[in-house]
Amino acid sequence: MIRYNLTALILSAILLSGCAQTQQNLSHSPQNQIFVKPQPDITYRNTLQEVENLLDLPDEQFDIAKAVLIVTSTINDATDIQANCALLDRYADKIRPKIESKRNVSDKVNALSDFLWAEGFHCPKPLWKDYSSREYLNVWRMEDTDFSRLLAEKKGNCLSLSILYISLARRTGIPLHSVAIPQHIYVRHTENGENLNIETTHGGYFFPDDEYKEKIALRGFNAEYQHQLSDKQLLGCYLLNIGALYNMMNNTATSLDYNLLALKTGLQDPDLLSNIANNYLLLGSLTYAEKYFLMSLKKQPQSGYIYAQLGYIAWMQNNYNKSHIYLTTAISLLEKVEKRRILAPKEEDKTSFAQACLAMTYNYRANVFLDTDDPYSALEHAKKALDLWQRRSFAVGYYNYRGVVDIYRTLGKIYTRLEDYDKSISYYNKALAQLNPEDKKPTKRMQGLLLSELAASHREKGDSSNAEKYFLEAQTIFKSLGDENRYLKVMNMYRGESDR
Template identity: 30%
Template structure:
């Protein structure tokens, strides 16, 4: 009896603490409600948390859902899984349950959601493709595993939907997705040392979801997969070497979503450069091809050119007639000795500027004209890891090649880049001046020369290169902000 009176206050205190914890829960968080239930399943508060989570899962459902009788632990583990945890294995009953809960999501209206083989996928119109299903079919063989990843996406969309209502605007949806992905789930761009070696691991949807890390393409794919479930129309934009997504509010106003910077709205002009006048937009089917292109880049970097060719060829049906893809595939054909195939592809694009670019790439032309070699192409694309040794190695390769091919324009440009990386502006200037003598129609080169001449107190020479760049840009009606800044700097130093 005495023991009872001693333990009673402890029990009362514990119950009070549980009630306090329950009262502090975010009422719109499925994961927190389920986590509380997992900790206190046999308490009234735990049962309330479970009921609340179930109600949130059924938000926007036409009919009220009853609590299921099957074991909820795998579902709870899936919702609350941390990046380093092994994903729980859901049985078919649990997958069917999640599929039933998510049956109202918009991607269920797409024909692509019911496709289970690649040939049927290729036959679909672009607007009927379910991006997540399409990419998982490329990367995952087991249908049950595909359903597991889709179940995770469904639960993510349901959680975001629980914080929306029937009057929520598309901007509300964007804000809710940003909050959930970047702040609650903490998806991040991987550290430089990781993604440069394993960019493909941070591109494909399963790896991005498992690690909660992704490069621009990887997180954009995740974002688009969720957006399709929430009926949020987004555009895909690919500046050179990058990808981001945007929402078009009206013909004249867009909201950019920079997935490498937690979804902030970066001004569109920030993605432009001296030689990039406009931004290329892509469709959902092309995004599938871009995933193969990213993976091929890793094989190229590892000098596995046959595998790179295989991946580029897989991308071809999704990116028909794409000049960049044809150029990259053409180079890799050259690397493995299939010279006729490589030249054929390069001849197709030699007079064709890449989408959004002002001028044609010089490398295909120089190679076809005998002013560059296959080894020269390899040197231009050789990887540097920002260490002095790797930069010097690339520099030595280029210097050796330029002795044999002194009219190799991209060779001189990339030699200048290595000098910039080593903070050797004097040698960079020499390389760019040699390139200028070969070709004075490249606005980027003229801009760099103007900047270097200004730094070295040669304003008259700086003005000459500025005016040359301006003349080229004026023909294309292109006014990049960096040229305005250079003009102001020149006017302050040596006004005209």
């Protein structure tokens, strides 16, 4: 499963600006590809409270399958918890005779894998190989994450298939545990001091630790980051995934509900902490956003993405020196990842989400330079951001279109400051042309911002007719959104007062 960058995702990340979106936001992904209700049933908080109560059970009494199915019922009305648990019990009854004579755990695991794949359970793509690809994007949907749907249709992703393995392992006494690495999850057992990693998306084949370490190191994460999860923490991964899906649909409050419950499972995943930070960032709570990003940074101290987010927050707080420090560190770390991507021997490793984050980090820094009266340094960084974005290697649909919108907007502001109004107007128009009407409210707000800044450029150019036209359009948008504060700011801009 994707767990950031995008995490988020955001790789991550969110609607205020490009890199802040990469952890959790997909772009140009039709809503029917996500397969999660735009808003869960009004009783979903009561159901999540029921799940929270299950977390108080001793570990040996906690049934991961039942807990996951209860969570699934909040987003899939067709979920039959009792019937699905009974199905798992029947599967376990069929597996036990196949493992009774097996002396080694590895042989029992092989028997479990053989049973599942003979039953038809499968993943369209072995996700451990396909980070960042369009195929990886296509399976990050509730269709493949939904555990009840997996049991019905036998098609899943790394998360739902790993939950299936663990659910049956608990019912048959096979000592398996799930393992989380950035952007993926699988299961493991240890035999004679050696970790045997079972790739649940690839026929249950065993892979050594070093293979996973190589994959995650290429993407700028700590190679040692392969911690074993309790079953409750595995539930946290499921909640985290649903939280990310709701964030993609611009339902930030619901996303935060699922993410905070994931935190209560004991899951201390850096992606989860970053996603919570991104939720708070979207909700306008910079203090809480900074708190959770710093918590995430302690667990992933080489994350350029987190440094970029902290730099963005410091910029929003007008703490420009602090922002420069964070963003300089972010650029240094992300450029190292970019070099590893370019030199990667395998074609499948030449795609990197960090490339987009690097582009947006340059864009953040361009804005800091602009706000500290250095438009020429701002222009240099904005051009670098645009070049990186245009040369990006990642799947076209993965990163939010808002990334290039933000870069065009920054260039528009810079050229306005440099009094090159023709270029300024050109970039504002490019930004407006990139807006995705499917995003509704967030797009309307950005449209209003761009129109107000475009109007200011026309006014400075001496084109009062277009200036008045675009100011009025911007005012109409913010009035329709009920954004009185921004409406008044546009009025001030119309009168000639500045606004960031």
